[in-house]
Amino acid sequence: MPVKDYSNIFVRYDLVTESPYYSINRVAGEDQVMQRVIECVILGDLDNIVEVVKCALEENDPVDVIYNGLLKGIKEVSRLWDEGIYYLPQTLLASDTMLVGLEICENRLGCPVRKRGVAITHTAEGDIHDLGQKLVNALLRASGFEVIDLGKDVPVEVVVEAVKKHKPDILCGTAQLSITMGSFKKISEMLTIEGIEVPFVCGGGGGVTLSFITGFVLGIYGKDASLAPKMAEDAKRGMSWEGIRRKYNE
Ligand code: B12
Structure with a gap:
């Protein structure tokens, strides 16, 4: 007898999430426009993200679109990954979609002509998780800092050389992998020598915790990208790394 109902035989959870109703049910909020941004990220919808983000920007501030749209979307993707529903391809597509949206928001944020100071940002050696770093870049630029973006998977020597060359007010690092975050400690030791x-502000996931980051000299834990401009401002005004650590980490 031919099988008529396949529903109990095989469920592709990655396909289940492709239903247009999926994210509406799971991440639902009142704001339909923001909802579409969230959904585009979750579904890795590169075809529509530009239009959807531009539409959201008509009614919302770019920082709101970043936090209430793009970031909420990628947080849901993180959950799907952690639950084993999403694999690398879906996650990569979602990340790329978030980066396209972030670039549009960053352009809309603009950057003041007069530079307030200089920041160097990087993603740790061996690590390609750069979404947090790109977020930090956008927020620092929007508040008037010149950002020297060293990119992802940056060797510790390159970071130290860049600091010696550009003498930034603040150095920022992002890492997600437990095996890469040790590079922050190495950088701190090399700079100290x-x-x-x-001030060296580090953020990210996995083992990048307050206790790890404040366990080495210069290290300041950055829980959220939105703190970067405030910390950079304090550094520019001459606050020491110890002072910034006291203010934000205690
Ligand atoms: C997206 C993602 C990817 C994408 C990355 C795309 C990209 N361009 O970044 C892709 C698909 C490429 C990927 C690849 C891999 N991934 Co991955 N990935 C994730 C995922 C789902 C989300 C991470 C993320 O971007 N979050 C959103 C960003 C915005 O968060 P964030 O960086 O932490 O930033 C926030 C704060 O930390 C803070 N912040 C960050 N930096 C800074 C800096 C300053 C100055 C300040 C103030 C604040 C700050 O601000 C942000 C919020 O405002 C996580 C799952 C999870 N649960 O987190 C796994 C995860 C990080 N990945 C993991 C792994 C293992 C991998 C792979 C090794 C898988 C593989 N087998 O190949 C590879 C990595 C290869 C490599 N060498 O790096 C593991 C890491 C485990 C560990 N602790 O070591 C995780 C936790 C998944 C898991 N549970 O196993 N991944």
Whole structure:
């Protein structure tokens, strides 16, 4: 007898999430426009993200679109990954979609002509998880800092050389992998040997915790990207790394 009902035989959870109703049910909020942004990220919808984000920007501030749209979408993707529903391809597509949306928001945020100071950002050696770093870049630029973006998977020596060359007010690092976050400690040791005392704000996931980051000299834990401009401002005004750590980490 031919099978008529396949529903109890095989469920492709990655396909289940492709239903247009999926994210509406799971991440639902009142705001339909923001909802579409969230949904585009979850579904990795590169075809529509530009239009959807532009539409959201007609009614919302770029920072709101970043936090209430793009970031909410990628948080849901993280959950789907952690639950084993999403694999690398879906997650990569979702990340790329978020980056396209972020670039549009960043352009809309603009950057003041007069530079307030200089920041260097990087994603740790061996690590390609750069969404947090790109978020930090956008927020720092919007508040008037010149950002020297060293990119992802940056060797520790390159970071130290860049600090010696550009003498930034603040150095930022992002990592997601437990095996890469050790590079932050190495950078701190190498800078200390050189006698450089730049505030080094580190954020990310996995083992990147307050206790790990404040366990080495210069290290300041950055729980959220939105703190980066405030910390950079304090550093520019001459607050030491110890002072910034006290203010934000205690
Ligand atoms: C997206 C993602 C990917 C994407 C990355 C795309 C990209 N361009 O970044 C892709 C698909 C490529 C990927 C690949 C891999 N991934 Co991945 N990935 C994730 C996922 C789903 C989300 C991470 C993320 O981007 N979150 C959103 C961003 C915005 O968060 P964030 O960086 O932490 O930033 C926030 C704060 O930390 C803070 N912040 C960050 N930086 C800074 C800096 C400053 C200055 C400040 C103030 C604040 C701040 O601000 C942000 C919020 O405002 C997580 C799952 C999870 N549960 O987190 C796994 C996860 C991180 N991945 C994991 C793994 C293992 C991998 C792979 C090794 C898988 C593989 N087998 O190949 C590869 C990595 C290869 C490599 N060498 O790096 C593991 C890591 C486990 C661990 N602790 O070591 C996780 C946790 C999944 C899991 N549970 O197993 N991944």
